[in-house]
Amino acid sequence: MEVLFFGIAKDIVGASQIAFTSPTNLPSSVGALKKNLMETYPEFSKLTSLAVAVNSEYATDDVPLTKNDEVAIMPPVSGG
Numbered sequence: 037m038e039v040l041f042f043g044i045a046k047d048i049v050g051a052s053q054i055a056f057t058s059p060t061n062l063p064s065s066v067g068a069l070k071k072n073l074m075e076t077y078p079e080f081s082k083l084t085s086l087a088v089a090v091n092s093e094y095a096t097d098d099v100p101l102t103k104n105d106e107v108a109i110m111p112p113v114s115g116g
Contacts, residue, residue: 037062037101039069040108045086048079059103066090067097069107085112 037056041049056062063069066088074080087110088095101107 037103037105037107040106042108043111043113044083045080045109045111048077049073056103062103063101065097065101066095066099066107069101070097073109083111086110087112 038053039056040053041051046052063072070080070086070088080086089108089110090099090101090105092106092108095107
Protein backbone atom coordinates (compact mmCIF):
# COMPACT_ATOMS: atom_id res chain seq x y z
CA MET A 37 0.00 0.00 0.00
CA GLU A 38 1.33 3.41 -0.96
CA VAL A 39 0.52 6.40 1.22
CA LEU A 40 0.97 9.83 -0.36
CA PHE A 41 1.33 12.99 1.74
CA PHE A 42 0.51 16.58 0.82
CA GLY A 43 1.02 19.97 2.46
CA ILE A 44 2.01 19.96 6.11
CA ALA A 45 1.46 16.19 6.29
CA LYS A 46 4.42 15.82 3.92
CA ASP A 47 6.49 18.08 6.18
CA ILE A 48 5.57 16.04 9.27
CA VAL A 49 6.56 12.73 7.68
CA GLY A 50 9.58 14.16 5.89
CA ALA A 51 8.66 12.41 2.65
CA SER A 52 6.02 12.66 -0.03
CA GLN A 53 5.16 8.96 0.26
CA ILE A 54 5.71 5.83 2.30
CA ALA A 55 4.90 2.22 1.56
CA PHE A 56 3.47 -0.51 3.76
CA THR A 57 4.92 -3.62 2.14
CA SER A 58 4.50 -6.26 4.82
CA PRO A 59 1.03 -7.74 5.36
CA THR A 60 1.76 -7.86 9.09
CA ASN A 61 2.08 -4.07 9.43
CA LEU A 62 -0.67 -3.13 6.96
CA PRO A 63 -3.37 -1.00 8.64
CA SER A 64 -6.78 -2.64 8.29
CA SER A 65 -8.75 0.57 7.78
CA VAL A 66 -8.41 4.32 7.25
CA GLY A 67 -8.94 4.82 10.99
CA ALA A 68 -6.17 2.33 11.80
CA LEU A 69 -3.86 4.13 9.37
CA LYS A 70 -4.56 7.47 11.05
CA LYS A 71 -3.84 5.93 14.45
CA ASN A 72 -0.60 4.43 13.11
CA LEU A 73 0.48 7.80 11.71
CA MET A 74 -0.29 9.60 14.98
CA GLU A 75 1.74 7.04 16.95
CA THR A 76 4.65 7.14 14.50
CA TYR A 77 4.54 10.91 13.88
CA PRO A 78 3.08 12.62 17.00
CA GLU A 79 2.77 15.95 15.14
CA PHE A 80 -0.19 14.46 13.25
CA SER A 81 -2.27 14.70 16.42
CA LYS A 82 -2.02 18.52 16.19
CA LEU A 83 -3.91 18.59 12.90
CA THR A 84 -7.58 19.34 13.47
CA SER A 85 -8.70 17.24 10.53
CA LEU A 86 -7.33 15.20 7.68
CA ALA A 87 -8.95 14.36 4.38
CA VAL A 88 -8.12 10.84 3.25
CA ALA A 89 -8.67 9.44 -0.22
CA VAL A 90 -8.37 5.76 -1.06
CA ASN A 91 -7.84 5.04 -4.75
CA SER A 92 -8.84 8.64 -5.62
CA GLU A 93 -12.11 8.58 -3.61
CA TYR A 94 -12.61 10.34 -0.29
CA ALA A 95 -12.85 7.79 2.50
CA THR A 96 -14.16 7.66 6.06
CA ASP A 97 -12.37 5.95 8.96
CA ASP A 98 -14.27 2.69 8.49
CA VAL A 99 -13.12 2.08 4.89
CA PRO A 100 -11.00 -1.10 4.76
CA LEU A 101 -7.51 -1.00 3.23
CA THR A 102 -5.71 -3.59 1.14
CA LYS A 103 -2.09 -3.96 0.05
CA ASN A 104 -2.88 -2.64 -3.45
CA ASP A 105 -4.51 0.62 -2.33
CA GLU A 106 -3.16 4.09 -2.93
CA VAL A 107 -3.99 6.37 -0.03
CA ALA A 108 -3.63 10.16 -0.08
CA ILE A 109 -3.40 12.16 3.16
CA MET A 110 -4.45 15.78 2.75
CA PRO A 111 -4.40 18.22 5.66
CA PRO A 112 -6.85 21.11 5.97
CA VAL A 113 -6.15 23.93 3.53
CA SER A 114 -6.77 27.58 4.13
CA GLY A 115 -6.70 30.26 1.53
CA GLY A 116 -7.46 33.81 0.96
